[in-house]
Amino acid sequence: MTRCRLCGSTALESVVDLGATPPCESFLAAERLDAPEPTYPLHLRVCTDCWLAQIPPLITPEETFSEYAYFSSYSSSWVEHARVFVEDAAARLGLGEDSFVVEVASNDGYLLRHVVDRGVRCLGVEPSVNVGAAAREAGVPTLTAFLSPETGAAVRAEHGPADLVVANNVYAHIPDVIGFTQGLRALVADDGWVSVEVQHLLTLIEENQYDTIYHEHFQYYTVASAIRALASGGLTLVDVELLPTHGGSLRLWARPEEAAGEPSGRVADVLAREKAAGLQELSGYTEFSARVAKVRRDLLRFLVEAAEEGKTVVGYGAPGKGNTLLNHCGIRPDLLPYTVDRNPYKHGRYTPGTRIPILPPDRIAADRPDYVLVLPWNLRAELVEQLSYVHEWGGRLVFPIPELSIVEVER
Template sequence: MQDIERVDRCRVCGRDDWLDIISFGSAPLANGLLDPAADDADEQAYPLDVALCRECGLMSLRHIVNPEKLFRYFVWVSSDSALMTRHRQRVFGWCAEKSGMAAGDLVVEMGSNVGTQLALFQERGLRTVGVDPARNLARIANDRGVETVADFFGPEVTASIRETHGAAKLVMGHQCFAHIDDVHNVLDGVDRVLAPDGTLVIEVPYVLDLLDENQFDTIYHEHLSYYSLTTLSRLFASHGLPVVDVERADVHGGSIVVFAAREGSGRRPSARVADLLALEERRGLTTARPYLEFADRTRRTIDAIGDVVRGLAAEGKRIAGYGAPSKGSTLLQMCGLTPAEVQFCSDTTSFKQGKLLPGSRIPIRSPEQARAQAPDYYLLLAWNYAEEIIAKEQAFLDAGGRFIVPIPQPRIVDSALTASA
């Protein structure tokens, strides 16, 4: 595969009937961190255009960056925040309730990262195998005792897992399915390893939350697809895996956790499935309107964030970014912000520290360095953890510092946790 390819046919339904939604031009990879000595001319940029499949309602990027380039070395590591720790416990509970799994059963996870979710299953007596293409993350997972195959999930890998470990009671993928182009190959891989009475569990950011909350910064090259339950139901059913349950989750800006089982399993869909499909029908998610309205709001929100930050910088205020997530890198690029406005970003991930964010070239510093040079304002790039972060940083607020929370609309939070436009 070349470094970049254009999407002609929808990866879900195979049709070539697209409605253009919004173009963000060309942008560097959101996780393409730079060494300070890197030459600007060496930084590659790729098209970032969004379209809607008129046939099945999939919102998708129109170009694919070679996954070898994106995922063989990956800088995002599963968060140990209180929010995500609670969520992983909740996912385990849902899986136990809906799959009937018991100690000794096999759980296989695609995109398993450093094995944080699988470790929780291990603690409860289940056997686990992870599959993740990032060699650096697979090494960490194996070192912590979570068996992980450093490869892309598909039929060959899962056939080997089944031969070695047996059939899986549960196959899961958390926040990775939206990264995958050949979803049919992945579901063929599920078919190779899933037991006759097994359950497929896929968690994805929910397109309805993205639209409602103006989450434009979650659109970057890793995120190829933006799913509704309607579209996922069609996709899974085409592989003999009807959806039997769904849960909404308050992570990553709003997600859905979708449960599917083999045809003939006798499992009837829960009322939650019909309720969410009906909501999507009422909201017109298979029509153009909500997507075009999102595009209009996005353009206005990008302008508003830039105006707030540049206005404060012009007043002599010192501004830094809180967190250096992929979405933060994207937001800074889309809003045209540079070190002239945002002096640095603070991030707890050690191998991000000392690097520059792509496109904006804003330096990343450790939290200790940030506290030593406390800004007047933090632009909260990790806004999906806003409640947790603001509570943690009460001393910063009490000292007169403020947060700019950019999504869904920029607002300023002071020590009294009051917001103003």
């Protein structure tokens, strides 16, 4: 990568180099285990002109999202998060029967189904054929397409301008951030609102959340860099919320620049926090690589010692972030014989690169392991409750991020 994809600068500095890994959602069917598996460098850099953190666009969204293994509805807490958002947005913006809501990257309809339930007209724009089909089966109108300025204009011409455009956990997944932002502007009414949720680079750095760096996450935002990205498409940030989701996320409220007005005090507050953390100078990034290396050493030490003591360790979850962690640490079935996942799509498949089998969740109760390594650590509260049954045989949960933590659960 020679130039920043947002501002075009060549002033890119290394933040952390995680080696080369396969794309994190390319789960392997059994018949592919003897076939070659492509890997790509995973090296995070930051632009010292606009402070957008980014990785090179070595894979395309079409390769990742045309058929996708992630279905949002399998996370109960995420569905509840979406329900609360819809309820709050409806009250904040006065959404009613005459309103129109569009969600970009609407997945399986996990959020828009709450809009449908309120009797508000809506449309999902979802590139993945398989999850878009699931949304339509659930009664959520869904267009199979990637968002571009042309797609946004076509949707607006057919359905009218949107009072609210939602883009949750997609703004990092688009290498053409300027074109995507122009697509958002094409969708939204001139006096409408755009709500974007994206992981916050501040918490990624502070909490060692390096496993959220993977090839389908092309960029990593602060409020400062998000302001510049939104402006590239004619949108102005007017408010921001700090959310606990995904280990720490931003909810960015933006409007067309001509309708924006003055930003809220919360925008200035978060900008000040980012500046205090050194994220607008290189000093805020220099120690991250060393802290990442310690996460790796601590997890490997635990797994090796458990194996030498005859203890059994299995995984819970097969999220994309887990595959960054497993590959960076070099964890194979000798240290983690399998992981489980609630998503039937992944059952019988294998994790990319590390080739760890993915089984149904009931395998844990059948095998009664000593430890369960929780890979979707961002769902900690939900999963401590879901996995409380491991207490029956004295099992314990292990969380690798932000630092190794072994938890005894109680019913």
